[in-house]
Amino acid sequence: MVNQFDWQKGFGIDFDFSSGMSPQAETTRRYLSQMKGMYLEEEVRAEMCREKDPLVYEFYELGVPECGGDLAFGTTIVYPGKVNNEFYMTKGHFHTILDTAEVYWGLQGTGYMLMENMDGDVQIQLIEPGRAVYVPKGYAHRSINSGDTPLVMFFVFRGDAGHNYGTIEVKGYRKICLEENGKPVFVDNPRWK
């Protein structure tokens, strides 16, 4: 995208608290067709894409310089929905510079930040309006919408952190978030067996 923002002299950009959208920038969109192999029920996912390819999430990439002194920021919006009984979520990622943290701040909706490090330690934090979640250094992180309205978050991370999908695109995270009896539960991901 064209970089319309001045990272050297500063700038302002507006985000709507309710929708998370900005009138001054375009989002990057992830449709269900782009999430092959991310859900337990791959056949259900593929079938859903054939009917109508739903938008799962979108987020802003404002063109931050890949520099350790700069900060990438923007909003992420995860839409409500499920593949079978598995909630819509972001792909999530490790940072390429592994030991860099990320701050999320919940604006609208309800969900979870699912985090795991290379040693297999899993951390789960509730996301809701007003609640900031600290994603520590070394943890892959995925946001999950467990509600029935859009999950809107503000995020900030280091400009040079980068995204590394690592094992995530091969077998996912160690835990998955399912709806059981109308409530979100985290269970072991069978693909990690």
Place this chain on the structure above:
Amino acid sequence: MVNQFDWQKGFGIDFDFSSGMSPQAETTRRYLSQMKGMYLEEEVRAEMCREKDPLVYEFYELGVPECGGDLAFGTTIVYPGKVNNEFYMTKGHFHTILDTAEVYWGLQGTGYMLMENMDGDVQIQLIEPGRAVYVPKGYAHRSINSGDTPLVMFFVFRGDAGHNYGTIEVKGYRKICLEENGKPVFVDNPRWK
């Protein structure tokens, strides 16, 4: 303060959108008595402190590790008020690691981010609800409340950035923000002559 937050495994913390306050942490408070020499009319400031020492601003320091991979975050609340006709503001600072940026996000109230670098380049950005302001590398930054309600902002910067008050405590910024005919105006700071 006792560090109750787990920066190694992550944590969540709540902030109220309206007040900016968190039930889980204490703020650091700056009273007018602590801002000696910061306002043009020093005698007015001193007199205001003798009568009743008003709270000018407060912010959260959550005890982030001083590490380049971590991120400090929290809210800052600048209260409405003036010293003579100069609006309440934060002291502001350079980062000790000069080339580190900061992201602010306006939640409530109206004001300005006043920024200047070592070469004397001055940048001014409006802060209002929903508007994110990027403070670039190398710029000292001060937030000013030009309205009549609290100015509430969410902020994020690198854990090792540090604060350097440099020339700010000696002669302030190159510009000051005054109320003239009911409106905020930026004028040259006579102390920089």
